Amino acid sequence: MVEFTLWDILRNLLLAARWTVALSLIAFVAGGALGLLLVLARTLPAGAVGRWAGRCVALHVEVFQGTPLLMQLFLAYFGLALLGLEVSAWLAAALALTLHASAFLAEIWRGCIEAVPRGQWDAAASLALTRSEQLRRVIAPQALRIAIAPTVGFLVQVIKGTALASVIGFIELAKAGTMITNATFRPFAVYACVAAIYFAMCYPVSAFSRRLERRLNGAR
Amino acid sequence: MNRRTLAKLGFVLAALMPLAGHAQTALEDVLARKQIVIAIPTDFPPYGFVGTDLKPQGLDIDMAHLIGARLGVAVELLPVTSANRIAYLQTRKAQLVISTLGKNAEREKVIDFTAAYSPFFQAVFAARSLPVKAFSDLAGKTVGVTRGAMEDIELARVAPPSVDIRRFEDNNVTVAAFVAGQVQAIATGASVAATVMQRNPQLNAEYKLLLKDSPNFIGVAKGEDRLRVRVNEIIAAARAAGELDRLSQRWLGRPAGDLPQ
Amino acid sequence: MVSLDFAAVLEQWPLLVQGIGATIWLVALAATLGGFLGIACAWARTWGPKPLAWLAAGYVESIRNTPFIVQLFVIFFGLPSAGVRLSPEWASALAMVINLGAYAGEIVRAGVEATPRGQVEAGLSLALTPGQVFRRVVVPPALARVWPAMVSQIVIVMLGSAVCGQISARELSYFANLIQSRNFRAFEAYLVATAGYLVLAIALRRLLLWVGPRFLFGTVWRG
Known part of the structure; x- marks a missing residue:
């Protein structure tokens, strides 16, 4: 049997943490792009198309916010394969986390757009701006300011969410923790290290998000 | 979420279903791609576990490499757990499962087995x-x-x-x-x-x-007979050459003994 | 040809019902105790003595910045080395209470900090003790203000409880896993469980939004 020193444990966990970072960034960026599309679909003017788009987005948000990420991961991994699509643990985890993040980001951003006073739309409309100009020139800049802090804050949720990718065999920080536990039989030391590494990744992001929020509130 | 949307979801799923289904060509695919994906354990010493470099090692991993070498293809190891091993075969994520897999009637309904390769x-x-x-x-x-x-x-x-x-x-x-x-x-x-x-x-x-x-068998997807027969030939040859005994001796400290075909 | 066979999963309905019951039990416990823990935390951070405020801040930050599954593993596998041995179900409940308590602490604190100064002074001038003022004057409207956020967080914790099956707590996802390891119908089992969670999430949200204003902080403070 192999002997693990504390340094071996930490070194392997840090190596595995690279995948946590990579998966988080992919899910955050792709989820953000998809979330943006969803939000735009929701701001379409009320008409047949707009109503349908709104309903679809609402359904997407309801399903992905209303079911456990763990189940979404299982379904992405084993479900897509049943449909004849070959997906690796990588792709399934990235896909599930992207869809998950898109639903939450779309909700966050919708809230930000709605936080811009109704009068701003009316004022912009009275300046004869088109609907898309109103959104782009008047509403979006204000909504963006409100959105930055909660969006950065949500990145923390994404990073923590990647821990669940371990259950479909994706080797990231949490999975490496379980594997090393088995080789060392020192669960407490290993999981304490795992928790500390997550904290080291997440805390700066949360602190940054809070600072942004304070600065925004101060400026108002 | 109302009943109509649920019905819609069901419809979408039903519409996608004809995409499913596989031809029984695992052996040909493997040979054409020059690569085989084999599901192995990383949580089951000494059959499969990780060293300080987190690389899998153990009896099942050696067996996977042996089969890859005899087929003349590269081996991609896919770590799996006991609970989801079968699903990897059913969903064609792996062509073989070499993961301390025992044979029983329930499992034989959904996957096929080769001859046994190690005691357990x-x-x-x-x-x-x-x-x-x-x-x-x-x-x-x-x-x-x-x-x-x-x-x-x-x-x-x-x-x-x-x-x-x-x-x-x-x-x-x-x-x-x-x-x-x-x-x-x-x-x-x-x-x-x-x-x-x-x-x-x-x-x-x-x-x-x-x-x-319950000795260990290698799992193949249901109906992949050509692959199963080929792997059986490899196992039989390895047994005759004393390789199975050597593997067993190295990892378990005793010979493979009498294994069912 | 792969075909779906939901009957093979649904015939195990007693297991699924048992799992749903356990999930409800877990979330009820977590919401109640976690809610109180959150209020205590909010008190410590706003009205409490400095050392207590720091302690609460440390607790809140360490929980909010680590994944729930890791917290669960530390409690289940780590605490025994400190001599505390909990069954998977109680370990799960404890992890959920601790997790929700941290988030609820932040949510309630936001509500408490928005309390107008005058209300506190009015309460103190009525000869209420600071404790009474916090409990009777500050908390109810603060809860009313943040109730939607609180409800969302409770739903998130409920969905997070799916992870508890990993330490063999017998909740909904545990039975979904058990069923699929018996009949090898992974996709169907997970889909049924997922639908169960969706229904639970929607029902829980409706229930809490209904219960809150009526029983927890009075109708006076609505809106």
Whole structure:
């Protein structure tokens, strides 16, 4: 049997943490792009198309916010394969986390757009701006300011969410923790290290998000 | 969410279904791609576990490489757990499962098996101080087991109903639960238990009851007969050449013995 | 040809029902105790003595910045080395209470900090003790203000409880896993469980939004 020193444990966990970072960034960026599309679909003017788009987005948000990420991961991994699509643990985890993040980001951003006073739309409309100009020139800049802090804050949720990718065999920080536990039989030391590494990744992001929020509130 | 949207979801799923289905061409695919994906354990020493570099090693991994070498293709190892091994074959994520897989009637309904390649027996282990002489003595005790593993199914069959069987996702977690004292006894492979007991003398654990002698087979997806026949040829040749015995000797410290075809 | 067979999963309905019951039990416990823990935390951070405020801040930050599954593993596998041995179900409940308590602490604190100064002074001038003022004057309207956020967080914790099956707590996802390891119908089992969670999430949200204003902080403070 192999002997693990504390340094071996930490070194392997840090190596595995690279995948946590990579998966988080992919899910955050792709989820953000998809979330943006969803939000735009929701701001379409009320008409047949707009109503349908709104309903679809609402359904997407309801399903992905209303079911456990763990189940979404299982379904992405084993479900897509049943449909004849070959997906690796990588792709399934990235896909599930992207869809998950898109639903939450779309909700966050919708809230930000709605936080811009109704009068701003009316004022912009009275300046004869088109609907898309109103959104782009008047509403979006204000909504963006409100959105930055909660969006950065949500990145923390994404990073923590990647821990669940371990259950479909994706080797990231949490999975490496379980594997090393088995080789060392020192669960407490290993999981304490795992928790500390997550904290080291997440805390700066949360602190940054809070600072942004304070600065925004101060400026108002 | 209302009934209509649920119905819509169902419709979308139904519409996608014809995409499913596979031709039985695993062997040809493997040879054409010059690569085979083999599911292996990383939570089951000495069959499959990780070293300080987190690279899998063990009897099952050596077996996977042996088969890859005989087929003349590269091997991609895919770590799996006991609970989801079968799903990897059903969904064609792996062409072979070499992961301490025992044969039983339920599993034979959904996948096919090659000849056996290594010995394996499962047993119940617990602290010396815990009086267990027969399965009936397990009544009222907590026993940890890996979900979906042979020992899980076997234990559920032979243990009295009052046994509190605690099922965990993979063998790593099952072992961790036993070492942490979260379960009083553990049902697992004898070789795994030997390692655990050697590493944790403070547990003062010992062998209690034999659950099942169930050699390991290689799993192939249902109906992939050409691949199964080819792997059987490789196993037969390896057995004749004494390679199976050498593998067994290296990892388990004893020869493979008499294995069912 | 792969075909879906939901019957093979649904015939195990007693297991699924048992799992749903356990999930409800877990979330009820977590919401109640976690809610109180959150209020205590909010008190410590706003009205409490400095050392207590730091302690609460440390607790809140360490929980909010680590994944729930890791917290669960530390409690289940780590605490035994400190001599505390909990069954998987109680370990799960404890992890959920601790997790929700941290988030609820932040949510309630936001509500408490928005309390107008005058209300506190009015309460103190009525000869109420600071403790009474916090409990009777500050908390109810603060809860009313943040109730939607609180409900969302409770739903998130409920969905997070799916992870508890990993330490063999017998909740909904545990039985979904058990069923799929028996009949090898992984996709169907997970889909049924997922639908169960969706229904639970929607029902829980409706229930809490209904219960809150009526029983927890009075109708006076609505809106």
